[in-house]
Amino acid sequence: MDIDSVLQNKSKKEYNKEEYKAYKKEEKQQIYDLADQTANKTLTSPEMLKTYLDVQARFANYSMNNALLIAAQMPNARMIKSLDEWKKIGAYAKPQCKFITILEPGQKFLKSDNSISTTFNTKKVLDVSQTTIALGNDTKKYNAEEMFKAFIYKCPYNIEAADELNEGKTVEHNGDTIYIKRGFEETKMFTELSLAFTNAEMNIYSDSSLNDFVSNCSAYMICKSVGIDSELFDLTIPESIKDIDIVDKKNILTQMKNLMDDHINRINVYYKNKEQRNQNYER
Numbered sequence: 001m002d003i004d005s006v007l008q009n010k011s012k013k014e015y016n017k018e019e020y021k022a023y024k025k026e027e028k029q030q031i032y033d034l035a036d037q038t039a040n041k042t043l044t045s046p047e048m049l050k051t052y053l054d055v056q057a058r059f060a061n062y063s064m065n066n067a068l069l070i071a072a073q074m075p076n077a078r079m080i081k082s083l084d085e086w087k088k089i090g091a092y093a094k095p096q097c098k099f100i101t102i103l104e105p106g107q108k109f110l111k112s113d114n115s116i117s118t119t120f121n122t123k124k125v126l127d128v129s130q131t132t133i134a135l136g137n138d139t140k141k142y143n144a145e146e147m148f149k150a151f152i153y154k155c156p157y158n159i160e161a162a163d164e165l166n167e168g169k170t171v172e173h174n175g176d177t178i179y180i181k182r183g184f185e186e187t188k189m190f191t192e193l194s195l196a197f198t199n200a201e202m203n204i205y206s207d208s209s210l211n212d213f214v215s216n217c218s219a220y221m222i223c224k225s226v227g228i229d230s231e232l233f234d235l236t237i238p239e240s241i242k243d244i245d246i247v248d249k250k251n252i253l254t255q256m257k258n259l260m261d262d263h264i265n266r267i268n269v270y271y272k273n274k275e276q277r278n279q280n281y282e283r
Helices: 003-008 017-042 046-058 064-073 083-088 144-152 186-201 208-225 246-282
Strands: 100-110 116-127 158-162 171-174 177-181
Touching (some): 017 100, 017 116, 046 246, 064 100, 064 246, 083 116
């Protein structure tokens, strides 16, 4: 008997079709409410902000809403899959584990204004720690030279070396050029370079403290996602954020993620191309 499947489908068997439809609608609303509540807490609580940023950096391919949901339900999660997906690789749920609920895209539909929208459904997933499979230590130590090449790969700015920069900086942004001090200390260089990238693109809000905040949070996630020390960023939440409505708060979190994505995608493409070149060389 497949106990896991019985437990996973238990709720379906307790409702008739209409009751189950109503149950799923209510469940989805509760999940949207949880995402909103977590977004509000993320931009009012320094502890929750760091938790969310860590989760979004770890799950860079997941949406902002799903990162919020993971942060609310299992902030230490490292790898999540549905029960069926775990079974395909020979893993099973541990006894009495609690599913994490996220959102997954459903059907697309045409709205009255002729735009295309997408429905979302709830999805039950488990973290690797809730299964019978062991996940090894996947912490990678970066090679400074390769990481630097990845950081500047197809960079939209000119990169130039300099002997001295203002105020003891390691990296400085000026117009379309980013200057990097020769003889840099590696960690400081990567953190300041991440911040220079995000600062250069953040001129969206009239409140400069909000632009700086989004830049710092995005740079934090960039560094966190590639294993670079990210404790040097100022993650102080501006007072002006705390009283804005939830839509604007989620827009700010979306802006953070979009900035992160721009640069993480470039870094990932660099390493993917490098791996492909190595494979071609070995043939």
